[in-house]
Amino acid sequence: MAYRWETPASxxxxxxxxxxxxxxxxxxxxxxxxxxxxxxRLPDVAHLLGASLPSTCNCARIYPEGFAxxxxxxxALVKLAGQVKSQPDWWGPWSDQFVPRHVPHGxxxxxxxxxxxxxxxxxxxxxxxFDASMPAPPNAQCVFAAGSYGFPTQRLLALAYxxxxxxxxxPLAQLWHLMAPExxxxxxxxxxxxxxxxxxxxxxxxxxxxxxxxxxxxxxxINPVSETCRAEPVFDAVLAxxxxxxxxxxxxLFVSAAGxxxxxxxxxxxxxxxxxxxxxPASGWMRPISYDGRLLWLHQMxxxxxxxGAPPQWLPWPRGFSPRLEFGGPTQSRDGRLWHIGHxxxxxxxxxxxxxxxxxxxxxxxxxxxANFLFRRGxxxxxxxxxxxxxxxxxxDDSLVLPLLRGFNNNRSQPSGLVLRFHKYTGRAEEALAGxxxxxxxxxxxxxxxxxxxxxxxxxxxxxxxxxxxxHCLWLHHPDWNQIRGWRLEELP
Ligand SMILES: [Zn+2]
Numbered sequence: 285m286a287y288r289w290e291t292p293a294s295x296x297x298x299x300x301x302x303x304x305x306x307x308x309x310x311x312x313x314x315x316x317x318x319x320x321x322x323x324x325r326l327p328d329v330a331h332l333l334g335a336s337l338p339s340t341c342n343c344a345r346i347y348p349e350g351f352a353x354x355x356x357x358x359x360a361l362v363k364l365a366g367q368v369k370s371q372p373d374w375w376g377p378w379s380d381q382f383v384p385r386h387v388p389h390g391x392x393x394x395x396x397x398x399x400x401x402x403x404x405x406x407x408x409x410x411x412x413x414f415d416a417s418m419p420a421p422p423n424a425q426c427v428f429a430a431g432s433y434g435f436p437t438q439r440l441l442a443l444a445y446x447x448x449x450x451x452x453x454x455p456l457a458q459l460w461h462l463m464a465p466e467x468x469x470x471x472x473x474x475x476x477x478x479x480x481x482x483x484x485x486x487x488x489x490x491x492x493x494x495x496x497x498x499x500x501x502x503x504x505x506i507n508p509v510s511e512t513c514r515a516e517p518v519f520d521a522v523l524a525x526x527x528x529x530x531x532x533x534x535x536x537l538f539v540s541a542a543g544x545x546x547x548x549x550x551x552x553x554x555x556x557x558x559x560x561x562x563x564x565p566a567s568g569w570m571r572p573i574s575y576d577g578r579l580l581w582l583h584q585m586x587x588x589x590x591x592x593g594a595p596p597q598w599l600p601w602p603r604g605f606s607p608r609l610e611f612g613g614p615t616q617s618r619d620g621r622l623w624h625i626g627h628x629x630x631x632x633x634x635x636x637x638x639x640x641x642x643x644x645x646x647x648x649x650x651x652x653x654x655a656n657f658l659f660r661r662g663x664x665x666x667x668x669x670x671x672x673x674x675x676x677x678x679x680x681d682d683s684l685v686l687p688l689l690r691g692f693n694n695n696r697s698q699p700s701g702l703v704l705r706f707h708k709y710t711g712r713a714e715e716a717l718a719g720x721x722x723x724x725x726x727x728x729x730x731x732x733x734x735x736x737x738x739x740x741x742x743x744x745x746x747x748x749x750x751x752x753x754x755x756h757c758l759w760l761h762h763p764d765w766n767q768i769r770g771w772r773l774e775e776l777p
Pocket of ligand 1: 355
Protein backbone atom coordinates (compact mmCIF):
# COMPACT_ATOMS: atom_id res chain seq x y z
CA MET A 285 0.00 0.00 0.00
CA ALA A 286 1.35 3.40 -0.92
CA TYR A 287 0.11 6.95 -0.45
CA ARG A 288 0.22 9.15 -3.51
CA TRP A 289 1.54 12.71 -3.26
CA GLU A 290 1.18 15.13 -6.15
CA THR A 291 3.35 18.24 -6.42
CA PRO A 292 3.05 20.73 -9.32
CA ALA A 293 5.69 18.82 -11.32
CA SER A 294 5.81 15.29 -9.86
CA UNK A 295 3.97 12.30 -8.49
CA UNK A 296 5.50 10.58 -5.44
CA UNK A 297 4.50 7.34 -3.72
CA UNK A 298 4.99 6.95 0.03
CA UNK A 299 5.35 3.41 1.30
CA UNK A 300 3.04 3.19 4.32
CA UNK A 301 5.30 0.65 6.05
CA UNK A 302 8.76 2.10 5.52
CA UNK A 303 7.80 5.77 5.14
CA UNK A 304 10.16 6.02 2.14
CA UNK A 305 9.24 8.16 -0.88
CA UNK A 306 9.59 7.03 -4.45
CA UNK A 307 9.38 9.29 -7.49
CA UNK A 308 6.74 7.78 -9.79
CA UNK A 309 6.65 10.44 -12.49
CA UNK A 310 7.91 13.95 -13.08
CA UNK A 311 7.13 16.43 -15.79
CA UNK A 312 9.20 15.91 -18.93
CA UNK A 313 10.92 12.75 -17.66
CA UNK A 314 10.63 9.43 -19.40
CA UNK A 315 10.11 6.25 -17.36
CA UNK A 316 11.78 6.50 -13.97
CA UNK A 317 13.95 3.65 -12.79
CA UNK A 318 13.87 4.55 -9.09
CA UNK A 319 15.08 1.26 -7.67
CA UNK A 320 17.99 0.98 -10.08
CA UNK A 321 20.06 4.13 -10.22
CA UNK A 322 18.43 6.97 -8.40
CA UNK A 323 18.97 5.67 -4.84
CA UNK A 324 22.71 6.24 -4.94
CA ARG A 325 22.16 9.69 -6.26
CA LEU A 326 19.36 11.00 -4.07
CA PRO A 327 21.11 14.28 -3.10
CA ASP A 328 21.65 15.11 -6.78
CA VAL A 329 18.09 14.17 -7.69
CA ALA A 330 16.73 16.27 -4.81
CA HIS A 331 18.68 19.33 -5.96
CA LEU A 332 17.75 18.73 -9.57
CA LEU A 333 14.01 18.56 -8.86
CA GLY A 334 13.96 21.03 -5.97
CA ALA A 335 12.77 18.29 -3.59
CA SER A 336 13.47 18.11 0.16
CA LEU A 337 16.10 16.19 2.13
CA PRO A 338 16.16 15.10 5.80
CA SER A 339 18.21 17.21 8.19
CA THR A 340 17.74 15.91 11.74
CA CYS A 341 15.71 12.73 11.29
CA ASN A 342 16.23 9.50 9.38
CA CYS A 343 12.62 8.70 8.53
CA ALA A 344 13.10 8.94 4.75
CA ARG A 345 15.99 9.61 2.39
CA ILE A 346 14.15 12.12 0.20
CA TYR A 347 10.80 14.00 0.33
CA PRO A 348 8.63 15.52 -2.40
CA GLU A 349 9.14 19.09 -3.63
CA GLY A 350 7.99 21.73 -1.18
CA PHE A 351 7.95 19.50 1.96
CA ALA A 352 9.12 21.59 4.92
CA UNK A 353 8.52 19.01 7.67
CA UNK A 354 8.87 15.25 7.89
CA UNK A 355 5.33 13.78 7.78
CA UNK A 356 6.42 10.94 10.11
CA UNK A 357 8.08 12.81 12.98
CA UNK A 358 7.38 16.46 12.23
CA UNK A 359 11.03 17.58 12.24
CA ALA A 360 12.20 20.27 9.80
CA LEU A 361 13.58 19.26 6.39
CA VAL A 362 16.07 20.88 4.01
CA LYS A 363 13.68 22.35 1.48
CA LEU A 364 15.56 22.85 -1.78
CA ALA A 365 12.64 24.24 -3.83
CA GLY A 366 13.29 27.86 -4.76
CA GLN A 367 16.77 27.86 -3.22
CA VAL A 368 18.82 27.98 -6.38
CA LYS A 369 20.16 31.20 -7.83
CA SER A 370 20.23 30.96 -11.59
CA GLN A 371 23.65 30.88 -13.18
CA PRO A 372 24.61 31.86 -16.72
CA ASP A 373 24.35 29.05 -19.25
CA TRP A 374 27.35 27.82 -21.21
CA TRP A 375 26.96 26.15 -24.60
CA GLY A 376 30.55 26.13 -25.81
CA PRO A 377 32.92 29.05 -26.37
CA TRP A 378 31.32 29.71 -29.77
CA SER A 379 27.74 29.82 -28.59
CA ASP A 380 27.05 32.96 -26.52
CA GLN A 381 23.68 34.43 -27.51
CA PHE A 382 24.28 37.64 -25.55
CA VAL A 383 27.24 38.94 -27.51
CA PRO A 384 26.15 42.18 -29.22
CA ARG A 385 25.18 42.14 -32.86
CA HIS A 386 28.22 43.95 -34.16
CA VAL A 387 30.43 41.05 -33.00
CA PRO A 388 30.23 37.93 -35.22
CA HIS A 389 28.31 35.10 -33.50
CA GLY A 390 29.77 31.60 -33.65
CA UNK A 391 33.33 32.56 -32.65
CA UNK A 392 34.83 31.92 -29.18
CA UNK A 393 33.60 35.20 -27.68
CA UNK A 394 31.85 35.37 -24.30
CA UNK A 395 29.78 38.16 -22.81
CA UNK A 396 30.49 36.91 -19.25
CA UNK A 397 32.61 39.39 -17.28
CA UNK A 398 35.46 36.92 -16.71
CA UNK A 399 38.12 39.64 -16.70
CA UNK A 400 36.64 41.47 -13.71
CA UNK A 401 37.26 38.41 -11.54
CA UNK A 402 40.46 37.04 -13.08
CA UNK A 403 42.24 40.40 -13.04
CA UNK A 404 41.98 40.45 -9.24
CA UNK A 405 44.69 37.78 -9.18
CA UNK A 406 48.40 38.63 -8.90
CA UNK A 407 49.64 40.05 -12.18
CA UNK A 408 52.39 38.60 -14.40
CA UNK A 409 55.24 37.71 -14.04
CA UNK A 410 53.77 35.88 -11.02
CA UNK A 411 52.88 32.37 -12.17
CA UNK A 412 49.55 31.22 -10.74
CA UNK A 413 48.03 27.82 -10.36
CA PHE A 414 44.52 26.44 -10.84
CA ASP A 415 42.43 26.46 -7.65
CA ALA A 416 39.72 23.93 -8.47
CA SER A 417 39.70 20.67 -10.35
CA MET A 418 37.34 17.96 -11.49
CA PRO A 419 38.08 14.64 -13.16
CA ALA A 420 37.99 14.65 -16.93
CA PRO A 421 34.97 12.84 -18.36
CA PRO A 422 35.78 9.21 -19.29
CA ASN A 423 35.26 10.02 -22.98
CA ALA A 424 37.48 13.05 -23.06
CA GLN A 425 36.99 14.26 -26.63
CA CYS A 426 33.84 16.25 -26.00
CA VAL A 427 31.89 19.48 -25.95
CA PHE A 428 30.47 20.89 -22.69
CA ALA A 429 27.14 22.48 -21.84
CA ALA A 430 26.13 23.96 -18.51
CA GLY A 431 22.40 24.59 -18.55
CA SER A 432 19.27 23.93 -16.55
CA TYR A 433 17.40 22.11 -19.35
CA GLY A 434 14.12 23.19 -17.76
CA PHE A 435 15.07 21.96 -14.25
CA PRO A 436 15.43 24.26 -11.23
CA THR A 437 19.21 23.92 -11.16
CA GLN A 438 22.10 23.86 -13.59
CA ARG A 439 23.98 20.70 -14.58
CA LEU A 440 27.06 20.06 -16.69
CA LEU A 441 26.93 17.74 -19.70
CA ALA A 442 29.86 16.50 -21.80
CA LEU A 443 28.89 15.10 -25.17
CA ALA A 444 31.52 12.85 -26.78
CA TYR A 445 30.08 13.40 -30.25
CA UNK A 446 32.49 11.09 -32.06
CA UNK A 447 31.61 8.16 -29.76
CA UNK A 448 27.87 8.48 -29.21
CA UNK A 449 28.31 9.04 -25.47
CA UNK A 450 26.54 11.63 -23.35
CA UNK A 451 28.11 12.21 -19.92
CA UNK A 452 26.46 13.88 -16.92
CA UNK A 453 28.33 15.44 -14.02
CA UNK A 454 26.87 14.78 -10.57
CA PRO A 455 28.38 17.71 -8.64
CA LEU A 456 27.40 16.32 -5.22
CA ALA A 457 28.90 12.88 -5.73
CA GLN A 458 31.71 14.41 -7.87
CA LEU A 459 31.19 11.69 -10.47
CA TRP A 460 30.59 11.46 -14.20
CA HIS A 461 27.66 9.25 -15.23
CA LEU A 462 27.15 7.86 -18.70
CA MET A 463 23.59 8.40 -19.86
CA ALA A 464 22.20 5.29 -21.51
CA PRO A 465 20.29 5.84 -24.75
CA GLU A 466 16.58 5.07 -24.46
CA UNK A 467 14.83 2.72 -26.89
CA UNK A 468 14.63 3.93 -30.48
CA UNK A 469 16.95 6.81 -29.73
CA UNK A 470 19.05 8.08 -32.60
CA UNK A 471 22.86 7.68 -32.53
CA UNK A 472 24.46 10.97 -31.38
CA UNK A 473 27.62 10.56 -33.45
CA UNK A 474 28.57 13.48 -35.69
CA UNK A 475 31.79 13.17 -37.61
CA UNK A 476 31.64 14.99 -40.95
CA UNK A 477 32.40 18.56 -39.82
CA UNK A 478 33.18 20.73 -36.79
CA UNK A 479 30.67 20.18 -34.00
CA UNK A 480 28.09 22.79 -32.98
CA UNK A 481 24.65 22.58 -31.38
CA UNK A 482 21.85 25.10 -31.00
CA UNK A 483 20.58 25.61 -27.45
CA UNK A 484 16.84 25.93 -26.88
CA UNK A 485 15.65 29.37 -25.74
CA UNK A 486 12.96 28.21 -23.29
CA UNK A 487 13.64 24.51 -22.80
CA UNK A 488 10.95 22.13 -21.66
CA UNK A 489 12.04 19.87 -18.83
CA UNK A 490 14.84 17.64 -20.03
CA UNK A 491 15.21 19.41 -23.36
CA UNK A 492 18.85 20.07 -24.18
CA UNK A 493 19.51 21.32 -27.70
CA UNK A 494 19.07 20.90 -31.41
CA UNK A 495 22.03 18.71 -32.34
CA UNK A 496 23.62 17.49 -35.57
CA UNK A 497 24.17 13.76 -36.04
CA UNK A 498 25.48 11.79 -39.01
CA UNK A 499 21.91 10.78 -39.78
CA UNK A 500 20.11 14.06 -39.29
CA UNK A 501 19.14 16.93 -37.05
CA UNK A 502 17.74 15.86 -33.68
CA UNK A 503 16.30 17.24 -30.50
CA UNK A 504 18.31 15.94 -27.52
CA UNK A 505 16.50 15.11 -24.25
CA ILE A 506 17.85 13.90 -20.91
CA ASN A 507 16.33 12.10 -17.97
CA PRO A 508 18.90 12.80 -15.23
CA VAL A 509 16.96 10.78 -12.65
CA SER A 510 17.23 7.53 -14.60
CA GLU A 511 20.47 8.61 -16.30
CA THR A 512 19.12 8.14 -19.79
CA CYS A 513 18.93 10.28 -22.89
CA ARG A 514 17.15 10.22 -26.20
CA ALA A 515 17.50 11.98 -29.53
CA GLU A 516 14.31 12.70 -31.43
CA PRO A 517 14.65 13.16 -35.20
CA VAL A 518 13.80 16.60 -36.60
CA PHE A 519 15.20 16.20 -40.12
CA ASP A 520 16.50 12.90 -41.52
CA ALA A 521 19.47 13.29 -43.86
CA VAL A 522 23.24 12.87 -43.92
CA LEU A 523 24.31 16.20 -42.44
CA ALA A 524 27.29 17.95 -43.98
CA UNK A 525 27.70 20.68 -41.35
CA UNK A 526 26.67 21.85 -37.90
CA UNK A 527 23.49 23.97 -37.81
CA UNK A 528 23.54 27.73 -37.44
CA UNK A 529 21.02 30.41 -36.49
CA UNK A 530 20.52 33.84 -37.97
CA UNK A 531 17.73 36.21 -37.01
CA UNK A 532 14.62 34.00 -36.78
CA UNK A 533 15.99 31.17 -38.93
CA UNK A 534 18.04 28.02 -38.47
CA UNK A 535 19.91 26.28 -41.27
CA UNK A 536 22.12 23.27 -41.85
CA LEU A 537 23.93 21.71 -44.82
CA PHE A 538 23.14 18.14 -45.86
CA VAL A 539 24.12 15.65 -48.53
CA SER A 540 21.66 14.57 -51.22
CA ALA A 541 21.99 12.62 -54.47
CA ALA A 542 21.96 15.99 -56.23
CA GLY A 543 24.89 17.35 -54.20
CA UNK A 544 25.14 19.47 -51.05
CA UNK A 545 21.92 21.23 -50.11
CA UNK A 546 20.65 23.43 -47.29
CA UNK A 547 17.80 22.73 -44.89
CA UNK A 548 16.31 25.85 -43.33
CA UNK A 549 13.36 26.54 -41.07
CA UNK A 550 12.03 29.22 -38.76
CA UNK A 551 13.39 29.06 -35.21
CA UNK A 552 10.29 27.10 -34.14
CA UNK A 553 11.22 24.57 -36.87
CA UNK A 554 8.17 25.44 -38.99
CA UNK A 555 8.28 26.47 -42.68
CA UNK A 556 11.02 24.12 -43.79
CA UNK A 557 12.74 24.87 -47.10
CA UNK A 558 15.41 22.90 -48.97
CA UNK A 559 17.83 24.92 -51.10
CA UNK A 560 20.62 24.06 -53.58
CA UNK A 561 24.20 24.94 -52.68
CA UNK A 562 25.93 24.53 -56.05
CA UNK A 563 29.35 22.88 -55.82
CA UNK A 564 29.67 23.21 -52.02
CA PRO A 565 31.55 20.23 -50.45
CA ALA A 566 29.79 17.47 -48.49
CA SER A 567 31.97 17.52 -45.33
CA GLY A 568 34.84 19.33 -43.61
CA TRP A 569 32.98 22.53 -42.66
CA MET A 570 33.81 24.82 -39.77
CA ARG A 571 30.87 25.62 -37.49
CA PRO A 572 28.84 28.49 -38.96
CA ILE A 573 29.20 32.15 -38.06
CA SER A 574 26.38 34.64 -38.19
CA TYR A 575 27.10 38.27 -38.89
CA ASP A 576 25.26 41.15 -40.48
CA GLY A 577 22.11 39.12 -41.08
CA ARG A 578 23.93 36.32 -42.88
CA LEU A 579 25.19 32.83 -42.07
CA LEU A 580 28.68 31.94 -43.19
CA TRP A 581 30.24 28.46 -43.31
CA LEU A 582 33.99 28.31 -43.98
CA HIS A 583 35.77 25.42 -45.67
CA GLN A 584 39.29 24.70 -46.89
CA MET A 585 37.93 25.12 -50.45
CA UNK A 586 35.78 28.21 -50.02
CA UNK A 587 32.85 29.80 -48.19
CA UNK A 588 29.11 29.35 -48.26
CA UNK A 589 26.96 32.42 -47.57
CA UNK A 590 23.29 32.53 -46.85
CA UNK A 591 20.89 35.33 -46.14
CA UNK A 592 17.30 34.29 -45.27
CA GLY A 593 15.10 34.87 -48.30
CA ALA A 594 17.92 34.52 -50.81
CA PRO A 595 19.60 31.45 -52.37
CA PRO A 596 22.82 30.18 -50.72
CA GLN A 597 25.99 31.28 -52.45
CA TRP A 598 29.10 29.06 -52.72
CA LEU A 599 32.28 31.09 -53.26
CA PRO A 600 35.52 29.15 -53.82
CA TRP A 601 38.63 30.97 -52.54
CA PRO A 602 40.55 33.06 -55.08
CA ARG A 603 43.12 31.10 -57.09
CA GLY A 604 46.24 30.28 -55.07
CA PHE A 605 44.74 31.30 -51.72
CA SER A 606 44.81 28.65 -49.01
CA PRO A 607 42.99 29.65 -45.81
CA ARG A 608 44.51 28.93 -42.39
CA LEU A 609 41.28 27.97 -40.66
CA GLU A 610 43.19 26.55 -37.69
CA PHE A 611 44.66 29.99 -36.91
CA GLY A 612 41.35 31.06 -35.36
CA GLY A 613 38.58 32.54 -37.41
CA PRO A 614 37.24 35.67 -39.05
CA THR A 615 38.27 39.03 -37.73
CA GLN A 616 36.92 42.52 -38.38
CA SER A 617 38.45 45.64 -39.85
CA ARG A 618 37.61 49.05 -38.40
CA ASP A 619 34.83 49.52 -40.97
CA GLY A 620 33.14 46.29 -39.83
CA ARG A 621 34.04 44.02 -42.77
CA LEU A 622 35.04 40.41 -42.04
CA TRP A 623 38.44 39.02 -43.04
CA HIS A 624 40.22 35.68 -42.90
CA ILE A 625 43.89 34.84 -42.87
CA GLY A 626 45.49 32.48 -45.38
CA HIS A 627 48.57 31.89 -47.48
CA UNK A 628 49.13 32.40 -51.19
CA UNK A 629 52.31 30.33 -51.53
CA UNK A 630 54.38 33.54 -51.32
CA UNK A 631 53.09 35.17 -48.18
CA UNK A 632 50.32 35.37 -45.62
CA UNK A 633 47.39 37.68 -46.29
CA UNK A 634 43.95 38.62 -45.06
CA UNK A 635 41.14 38.42 -47.57
CA UNK A 636 37.73 39.96 -47.25
CA UNK A 637 34.96 37.42 -46.64
CA UNK A 638 31.60 37.28 -48.38
CA UNK A 639 32.72 38.93 -51.61
CA UNK A 640 33.11 37.60 -55.14
CA UNK A 641 36.25 39.61 -55.83
CA UNK A 642 37.61 40.06 -52.34
CA UNK A 643 40.08 42.73 -51.32
CA UNK A 644 43.29 41.33 -49.92
CA UNK A 645 45.92 42.71 -47.55
CA UNK A 646 49.37 41.17 -47.44
CA UNK A 647 51.05 40.63 -44.07
CA UNK A 648 54.54 39.58 -43.11
CA UNK A 649 53.78 36.61 -40.84
CA UNK A 650 51.15 34.38 -39.26
CA UNK A 651 48.56 35.97 -36.96
CA UNK A 652 46.50 33.84 -34.60
CA UNK A 653 43.07 34.77 -33.31
CA UNK A 654 39.56 35.83 -34.23
CA ALA A 655 37.09 38.68 -33.70
CA ASN A 656 39.69 41.43 -33.17
CA PHE A 657 41.57 39.30 -30.64
CA LEU A 658 44.69 38.80 -32.74
CA PHE A 659 48.34 38.15 -32.05
CA ARG A 660 51.49 38.25 -34.12
CA ARG A 661 53.80 35.93 -32.18
CA GLY A 662 53.75 37.25 -28.58
CA UNK A 663 52.33 40.66 -29.46
CA UNK A 664 48.76 41.86 -29.74
CA UNK A 665 47.55 43.38 -33.01
CA UNK A 666 45.29 46.22 -31.99
CA UNK A 667 44.21 48.30 -34.97
CA UNK A 668 43.43 46.89 -38.42
CA UNK A 669 44.14 43.12 -38.58
CA UNK A 670 46.96 43.65 -41.09
CA UNK A 671 48.64 46.54 -39.27
CA UNK A 672 51.90 46.28 -37.35
CA UNK A 673 51.61 44.53 -33.99
CA UNK A 674 51.83 46.44 -30.74
CA UNK A 675 55.22 45.63 -29.23
CA UNK A 676 55.15 46.25 -25.47
CA UNK A 677 57.87 43.83 -24.49
CA UNK A 678 60.55 42.79 -26.98
CA UNK A 679 61.11 39.51 -25.11
CA UNK A 680 57.74 38.32 -26.30
CA ASP A 681 59.26 37.89 -29.76
CA ASP A 682 60.30 34.46 -28.50
CA SER A 683 56.79 33.39 -27.68
CA LEU A 684 53.71 32.53 -29.69
CA VAL A 685 50.24 33.39 -28.38
CA LEU A 686 47.17 31.34 -29.28
CA PRO A 687 43.86 33.01 -28.30
CA LEU A 688 41.26 30.59 -26.89
CA LEU A 689 38.39 32.82 -25.79
CA ARG A 690 37.71 36.51 -26.08
CA GLY A 691 35.86 38.22 -23.25
CA PHE A 692 33.63 40.84 -24.76
CA ASN A 693 33.25 43.95 -22.66
CA ASN A 694 31.66 47.15 -23.93
CA ASN A 695 33.60 49.27 -21.47
CA ARG A 696 36.98 48.29 -22.84
CA SER A 697 38.70 49.65 -25.90
CA GLN A 698 41.26 46.84 -26.09
CA PRO A 699 40.12 43.23 -26.42
CA SER A 700 40.75 40.93 -23.48
CA GLY A 701 40.61 37.17 -23.18
CA LEU A 702 42.09 33.80 -22.43
CA VAL A 703 45.20 32.71 -24.33
CA LEU A 704 47.91 30.08 -24.39
CA ARG A 705 51.46 31.37 -24.61
CA PHE A 706 54.08 28.98 -26.02
CA HIS A 707 57.43 30.01 -24.57
CA LYS A 708 60.70 30.03 -26.51
CA TYR A 709 58.89 28.86 -29.58
CA THR A 710 60.37 30.13 -32.79
CA GLY A 711 59.00 27.56 -35.24
CA ARG A 712 56.10 28.02 -37.60
CA ALA A 713 52.63 28.56 -36.17
CA GLU A 714 51.27 25.70 -38.28
CA GLU A 715 53.61 23.22 -36.57
CA ALA A 716 52.78 24.44 -33.05
CA LEU A 717 49.08 23.86 -33.75
CA ALA A 718 49.62 20.45 -35.37
CA GLY A 719 51.73 17.61 -33.98
CA UNK A 720 54.55 19.30 -32.10
CA UNK A 721 54.94 19.01 -28.32
CA UNK A 722 55.57 22.43 -26.79
CA UNK A 723 57.87 22.21 -23.74
CA UNK A 724 56.43 25.15 -21.79
CA UNK A 725 53.05 26.83 -22.17
CA UNK A 726 51.32 29.29 -19.86
CA UNK A 727 47.59 29.87 -19.63
CA UNK A 728 47.06 33.62 -19.43
CA UNK A 729 44.33 36.18 -19.13
CA UNK A 730 45.19 39.25 -21.19
CA UNK A 731 43.30 42.33 -20.04
CA UNK A 732 43.78 45.50 -18.04
CA UNK A 733 46.33 43.41 -16.18
CA UNK A 734 47.89 40.28 -17.60
CA UNK A 735 47.55 37.33 -15.28
CA UNK A 736 49.37 34.00 -15.65
CA UNK A 737 46.77 31.50 -14.50
CA UNK A 738 48.82 28.35 -14.83
CA UNK A 739 51.75 26.62 -16.44
CA UNK A 740 51.55 23.50 -18.61
CA UNK A 741 54.57 21.32 -19.38
CA UNK A 742 54.61 19.39 -22.65
CA UNK A 743 51.43 20.44 -24.42
CA UNK A 744 50.48 19.05 -27.80
CA UNK A 745 47.44 19.69 -29.99
CA UNK A 746 46.71 23.01 -28.25
CA UNK A 747 43.61 23.57 -30.39
CA UNK A 748 41.92 20.81 -28.37
CA UNK A 749 42.01 23.01 -25.25
CA UNK A 750 38.39 23.64 -24.36
CA UNK A 751 37.42 26.46 -21.97
CA UNK A 752 34.04 26.49 -20.24
CA UNK A 753 32.29 28.29 -17.40
CA UNK A 754 30.37 26.32 -14.79
CA UNK A 755 29.58 26.86 -11.11
CA HIS A 756 31.45 30.16 -10.75
CA CYS A 757 34.64 28.76 -12.27
CA LEU A 758 36.43 29.13 -15.54
CA TRP A 759 37.56 25.62 -16.53
CA LEU A 760 40.09 24.42 -19.06
CA HIS A 761 39.95 20.90 -20.42
CA HIS A 762 42.30 19.04 -22.75
CA PRO A 763 41.66 15.42 -23.79
CA ASP A 764 45.21 14.47 -22.68
CA TRP A 765 44.72 15.66 -19.09
CA ASN A 766 43.08 13.50 -16.47
CA GLN A 767 41.78 16.51 -14.58
CA ILE A 768 40.08 19.69 -15.69
CA ARG A 769 41.70 22.83 -14.27
CA GLY A 770 39.48 25.54 -12.81
CA TRP A 771 39.86 29.12 -11.62
CA ARG A 772 37.23 30.57 -9.29
CA LEU A 773 35.34 33.63 -10.46
CA GLU A 774 33.47 36.11 -8.34
CA GLU A 775 29.74 35.40 -8.56
CA LEU A 776 28.93 36.28 -12.13
CA PRO A 777 26.10 38.78 -12.54
ZN1 LIG B 1 11.29 12.30 10.36
